[in-house]
Amino acid sequence: MNGTVRRGLITMLAAIAATVLAGCQGDGDNDAQANSGGSIDVAIVANPQAQDLARLTPSLFTAQSHIDVNYTILDEGTLREVVTSGEGTEDRRYDVVMIGPYEAPQFGRDGYITDLTPMASSDKAYALDDIIPSVRNALSYQGRLYAAPFYGESSFLMYRKDVLAAAGIEMPEHPTWRQVADIARRIDTPERAGICLRGKPGWGELGGSFGTVLNTFGGTWWSAKPDGSVDNAMVDQPEFRKALQFYVDLVRDAGESHPARAGYNQCLELYLSGKVAMWYDATVAAGLLEADNSDVKGKNGYAAAPVVLTRASGWLWSWALAIPTTSSKPDLAWRYIAWAAGPQYIKEAGPRIAGGWAAIPPGTRRSTYEIPEYQKAASAFAASTLAAIESAPVDNPGTTKRPGLPAAVAYVGIPEYRDVGNQCTTQFAAVIAGRSSIEAALANCQEIASRVGR
Template sequence: MRALPSAVLAVLALVLSGCAGAGELGGGGAGVTTVTIAIVSNPQMQDAIKLSPQFEAQNPGIRLKFVSLAENEARAKITASVATGGGEFDAVMISNYETPQWARNGWLVNLQPLINATPGYDSQDFIPAVRNALSYDGNMYSVPFYGESSFLMYRKDLLEQAGLTMPAKPTWQQVRDIAARLDDPSKGLAGICLRGKPGWGEILAPFDTVINTFGGRWYDPQWNAQLQSPEVRQAAQFYVDTVRRYGEPGAPTAGFSECATQFSQGNAAMWYDATVAAGLLEDPTESKVVGKVGFAPAPIVAKDNAGWLYSWSLAIPTTSQHVDAAWKFMSWMTSKDYAKLVGAQLGWARVPPGARLSTYQIPEYQQAAAAFAGPTLAAIGSADQQKPTLQPVPYTGIQFLGIPEFQDLGTRVSQQLSAAIAGQQTVDEALAQAQKYAATVGATYQGEGS
């Protein structure tokens, strides 16, 4: 992995300029340290903000300032700040995509000494696949708030009413056929919800797993772009056709949040997405489908075990002037006790999943998560970002490529696919342009011996 090219850094600097004033460091009165945290505005993170006054009450010398952003915006602004040494944030929410690359670049504080010096924190309690994905040279550089893979969520009641049975390990063709049977626009019911919103972390998350299981890949071992290969063409045509025919209304602008709303409100029969969504669907304060949802492994075609691996995690940029205070907050938000706090005060289905093994030993959580805890752990455990494809590749990552250029490359390719879903161009036209983007990036790696 390489540091971001200077051209990319220039673009990031422009993005960062729009973030000026998002959070000043310091301040807060004599003896009070203000810790500024850039955080993604997903539901579990909003819960953390809601509970954070309790941390401040326990730590009167620390004041928390959150900059809460939607996923695409958060990725852009956090990357811009960290890559350019902007220093706006003391703690940032990143993932297993950024962590090893930014650690190698020297942009993140090595958290291992802080972890080792924190009694009871117990990093060995993190699910191994997640802990390893957030490590570089054997040290953790970010700590997981939650971890996830992907699986298929489906309405058990609707399948039963239609006389259908979900296979224990469904193929994508079987899922498409079920979607066709259950799709009923006259009743406001989509056969399936699939992301169509542009963004390397939006549509490309599920779509890349489809490429992988159809036998496709982004590059061959020599970094020759493969986005017009027969396997990728088949995968892309399948995805676009399925969501256009049986998907949710407004699919080209639907991401995780939009699909969560559609499915939880009873407007879709199936949804393929992040395992973390399960807790939202079983929360009676948010969902109309509590107790009606079944969970099946990520659909497959040629490649077994198609689910992705991802973790929203917290890291400290090396520019932070408040490392100890930032770590005190981060260690609170990712601790064993935090899971119990969420469960007791907000509901056990809302506990951040997929990070700590001990969470799955809490009796109240076991009861609340009975339907999805096992499938979640199985999906995370079977995800191997070192071997994401059937054929050999020069990159790691399942729903992303572990190279710095993927933030821009993935976003550009996602825009082409979203346009195909919107009917603005054909799949072949989308892939032709995507191939050009990928070939340009691939050429910079050829001859490096990577």
């Protein structure tokens, strides 16, 4: 890995001027911290399940371990930018960072995060073998675990059963994108959009949802050489254009208001407030739709990720906890990870979070799906979530061979994809917003992607 990626990890360890600190924080008194067991600094994503973790840490972890946890909570795009950017200083180092399958194998391969396998294997309470195999593999390099999954997800289609029923429409269990687009246009109204799709720039925002559409339309960012390295940029190919044209047309015709600003959290809010009737996104969202405090609880159906040319198209992702090798407190960091990403937290959090058992972190452990309270609360979506995770096409995400590390469905497993994905999705968002043409965006993006092979 090049210096950019090394600097990226340094940035994740660096001070962030506008951080949001949550959880249990020390009072700055060194003696008090020593007596309490010490403290660690943790950076996490600003998703509801992670925010629940921060809120519950003082009572469920610090009270027992006497380890203070200082949280930095960042929105999805900012966290990813901080993880992989080349800017920042080493003024403040994080002991635990939340990353995903894109970063974990690359950082593990190059020695920037700690191999968790020895600690995870020897810690019986962590129950390493309980982790769903596909999620564990996605966070590993050469069979070694480098990040502990906090929650796991694929993608599927969420829809309002009552809205479709009122229109006399039945959603197929395994729909095509053409069927979904037709339904979205039929049920779209000025008050309620037919579908919500991510349009916010970012390789993990718009790039995530569009990436699966691209795969199943037969497109790819790059072709691959026999050794798996990058060959030619393929953005200017017909399959890529068809996928982008379809995505742009659908979100313009039947999508949410201001789609170029909409990411995961924005679509979640719109769906919960009844302003969209369908939503293609992460399976983890289902627990929030069926939570005790959800206005749409019991009104939702769940269908497999739509396809065109492939049998499956759902992504595989996990927000997971890793220990940078620069941390001076790996033992304290592992104690925290073993609790936060272990079966203990799931059992303790269920009765305590606002959404109840349905909203606990899903998709990481088989034992979660054996908890009676969770089985009852998640009956509408648990089976669909597991099916989506297990059927994610990690070994063959599209119709052509592509470069990079495996398990990359909605992204490309090479360090350069972060910059290419961010720049190109900015181009695509401009098309969605009506500020640019598809022809201009594709031409610009082809040039951006072509630089990688050079």
